[in-house]
Amino acid sequence: MLAHELHNPLAPIANAGELLTRVLTGHPGAQAAVDMIKRQAAQLTRLVDELLDISRITQGRITLQRGPVDLAGVVTQGIGTVEPRLREKRHTLTVETTTSDEPLFVEGDMARLVQCVGNILTNAVKYTDPGGVIRVWTRPRGAHAVIGIADNGSGISAELLPHVFDLFVQSTRTLDRAQGGLGIGLAVVKRLVHMHQGEIAVHSEGVGHGATFEILLPRIARPSESAVETDIAKISPRRVLIVDDNRDAADSLAMLLALQGHTPVVAYRGDEAIARAQTFLPEVALLAIGLPGMSGYELARRLRAMPQLAGIRLVAITGYGQPEDDQHTREAGFDEHLIKPIDHKALQRSLSGRARSERSGGA
Incomplete structure (x- = not known):
């Protein structure tokens, strides 16, 4: 819970910093301020991760x-x-x-x-x-x-x-x-x-x-x-559904993905996400876990069960990072588990991946 609460506010800060880096390329003064935000967000993330790591290691949970x-x-x-x-x-x-x-x-x-x-x-x-x-x-x-x-x-x-x-x-x-x-x-x-x-x-x-x-x-x-992994294929634009009740985190991630050529749609609740998915037909869904009303686990199961979304790639975007949390997301049908604040290279690799059903040769 501590990891979740500390990582959550860092996610929109990191997303906004990455977004501004790409938008303000012609403004050296503003870029210096953005670089400062990114450095300090990275430092905060490092301190939080160190505290959590030493706790996990001493408990034998890594x-x-x-x-x-x-x-x-x-x-x-x-x-x-x-x-x-x-x-x-x-x-x-x-x-x-x-x-x-x-x-x-x-x-x-x-x-x-x-x-x-x-x-x-x-x-x-x-x-x-x-x-x-x-x-x-x-x-x-x-x-x-x-x-x-x-x-x-x-x-x-x-x-x-x-x-x-x-x-x-x-x-x-x-x-x-x-x-x-x-x-x-x-x-x-x-x-x-x-x-x-x-x-x-x-x-x-x-x-x-x-x-x-x-x-x-x-x-x-x-x-x-x-x-040795050699897959460096260029990432094609994807239709991406982002679901997070933290509006800053969801909106900043959507802006960043749009700037990279993807087509994002945002929802802040599980029921809203299901309604949007029926018409938007996302190829990838980035889902927070601790959603109000319907958890990210339940939302993943329901998206996976929709025939029109066959082959959708489900990625958990969460502040929960214990090994059992990763296991829970796998059992709920997720293809990958990313911890906030998201490393954007890891996110790009995740967007280029295939859904579990495609990897196994199923429908």
Whole structure:
């Protein structure tokens, strides 16, 4: 419930920021303000997610979505999560990866490994003065693969070093770093790395001498090309039904999808959604779960049962993100479960997907 209530107001903020980015391309002054909104919404989302993650991990409620993962891709995406802050602080970033003939693969959850790299880089950026240097590398080490991240920032004292992966532990910070965070990020990293049967280590010569982190993960053989996802097909415009009682979230998402060439229709209640679906005949329905009167689960079942909507793709758009919530949406007939605020690349991938009946060859 806490996740739902905290994620819900973030969704329209993130949607509006993405929408304004596309609309105000010719207004540099306005774009700077929009970028600020997007950065702060992303920061709030990160803080909320960290709190929820540490709760889920300590309760054993996180399930890894395992598959072959190329560490070069993990590093690239991890850097992307901190790129605006890197530019802002004018850091020099160097990346050293293995050659293309020897990519490093591990068995793991891509999103969670990106989160680990992003969390460590966030600390490196935070504790390195403007104009500093951050290095990232990957390399083989026997039967393992290593991700290393080093900075020439404020370093870690000998007293603090054994405790950096403990909950709510932070280095002493000056006033310009007061926005730093909750002291949860590295604790999350350690727990996620251990869930991947890996190890994480940190080294620092002391205050003022920077810090080096290394993630050690079991290495696997390079998978065959057929095992690597290569679907990058261009997304065709879709008719999209959006159902959410949070009007700001629904309306801002509709504006964004319209700007991307889709045809959206909005409803704020389940009965209204059914009436609109009968004439609009959506190809995709993005449904909130906690709707008044008729829940998103019931609405999904009723849409799935309408003959004229055969092949409709149902996507849950919700603040509920526990594993059992995902299971409930699958049982109700949803094809996918996206958590607010929605990652817009993930949404585009979802819009390009097929309905469950089409994947199984049914009607």
